Amino acid sequence: MLIKNALVILKDGIEKADVLVKNGRIVQIGEGLTGEEILDLEGNYLAPGFVDIHNHGGYGYDYMDNSVEAFENILRFHSDNGITSAVASTVTAPKATIEKTLSVAREMVKKRGNHAKLLGVHLEGPYLSFQNKGAHASEYLRTPAEDDYRYILENSDIIRQVTISPELEGSVEFTKKLVEKGIVVSLGHDNAILPEFLPVVKAGASNLTHIFCAMSMVVMRDNKRYVGLREYGLIDDNLTAEVIADNHHITPELLKMIYRCKGGDRMCLISDCLRAGGMKADGALYSLGAKGDPDSQQFKVADGVAVLTDGKTYAGSIQPISQMLRNVVFDGGVPLSEAIKTVSSTPARIIKADKDIGSIEVGKCADFCVLNKDLFVEKTIIEGRIIKK
Numbered sequence: 574m575l576i577k578n579a580l581v582i583l584k585d586g587i588e589k590a591d592v593l594v595k596n597g598r599i600v601q602i603g604e605g606l607t608g609e610e611i612l613d614l615e616g617n618y619l620a621p622g623f624v625d626i627h628n629h630g631g632y633g634y635d636y637m638d639n640s641v642e643a644f645e646n647i648l649r650f651h652s653d654n655g656i657t658s659a660v661a662s663t664v665t666a667p668k669a670t671i672e673k674t675l676s677v678a679r680e681m682v683k684k685r686g687n688h689a690k691l692l693g694v695h696l697e698g699p700y701l702s703f704q705n706k707g708a709h710a711s712e713y714l715r716t717p718a719e720d721d722y723r724y725i726l727e728n729s730d731i732i733r734q735v736t737i738s739p740e741l742e743g744s745v746e747f748t749k750k751l752v753e754k755g756i757v758v759s760l761g762h763d764n765a766i767l768p769e770f771l772p773v774v775k776a777g778a779s780n781l782t783h784i785f786c787a788m789s790m791v792v793m794r795d796n797k798r799y800v801g802l803r804e805y806g807l808i809d810d811n812l813t814a815e816v817i818a819d820n821h822h823i824t825p826e827l828l829k830m831i832y833r834c835k836g837g838d839r840m841c842l843i844s845d846c847l848r849a850g851g852m853k854a855d856g857a858l859y860s861l862g863a864k865g866d867p868d869s870q871q872f873k874v875a876d877g878v879a880v881l882t883d884g885k886t887y888a889g890s891i892q893p894i895s896q897m898l899r900n901v902v903f904d905g906g907v908p909l910s911e912a913i914k915t916v917s918s919t920p921a922r923i924i925k926a927d928k929d930i931g932s933i934e935v936g937k938c939a940d941f942c943v944l945n946k947d948l949f950v951e952k953t954i955i956e957g958r959i960i961k962k
């Protein structure tokens with residue numbers, strides 16, 4: 574395939590160029606290239622395919638429905654929105670349910686079809702703080718003891734990232750063990766202060782799960798003011814930060830502050846999208862986590878965001894990161910080439926997949942998202958195949 578007349582969004586800027594693809598990989602980038610199977614972009618943007626490293630569902634399905642059908646539908650929701658690679662997030666649930674998700678995911682990573690590629694799993698819980706559990710079910714929350722988390726280490730082939738709350742007893746040891754296995758440790762859903770989370774950061778935690786959402790903040794304790802993860806996360810350059818840039822969880826002003834501190838290389842947009850992603854806002858009730866589980870939390874869609882049945886607690890987002898990219902550029906004022914990093918090279922680097930994906934460079938997978946001038950997704954291309962026309 575030869576992609577002609579494109580405004581190619583490269584890591585160091587936007588250039589008018591052609592891109593030659595062979596066997597699913599990028600082989601040449603330049604002007605006046607020749608080749609067969611020409612795809613004329615007529616001046617539209619050719620962006621790297623988007624990478625969503627934190628999301629739960631879409632098109633009515635949740636990964637924790639634990640079926641191939643659910644995974645395929647969610648991954649199709651993603652590819653319809655310019656995402657070429659996704660990591661499946663679980664919620665706090667019984668170990669047996671999480672293990673089932675891991676085994677379906679292991680099957681799906683090998684599959685190629687008319688949907689985004691699955692890169693692995695992100696475990697959001699069960700090692701989260703009770704005080705900042707957000708929409709996670711409190712009865713399944715745990716503290717990290719080796720007997721309890723051994724199955725996570727044993728599934729390190731499929732687990733890319735684990736979110737933990739750093740003040741829980743055993744977090745330092747757990748973090749060291751996860752990092753040893755090549756699993757990324759992300760901090761969040763916590764109630765920690767600096768002396769509690771700093772040892773976990775030193776032990777190798779490198780990412781922050783949806784900064785500002787269900788995260789500790791500055792508090793007074795014993796007549797002393799301690800920073801929380803929100804403030805510390807903004808100033809430590811060794812930490813990357815996930816951002817739910819849906820203009821609800823993170824408003825444009827907060828977004829501007831986070832961007833000013835972290836920049837495009839350390840800020841990563843995530844959809845945190847629930848099963849209601851891509852569905853109509855018609856008042857229907859959806860379940861968080863596994864369908865039919867009597868303990869699972871219920872939520873509905875309200876004004877561009879998902880809320881629990883109490884009508885006020887955010888349950889997660891329903892916007893794909895393609896919409897968030899527009900929010901960040903048009904409402905947050907982030908330059909396009911920097912904003913693109915937050916949905917491609919930065920998430921790819923966070924989960925250590927940047928050797929193959931995340932930017933338009935010779936040798937990398939031919940994963941692209943074609944955007945028009947208003948930044949709407951026109952086409953999704955995965956390993957040289959047009960998935961969405």
Ligand SMILES: [Zn+2]
Binds near residue numbers: 627628697
């Ligand atoms: Zn989540």
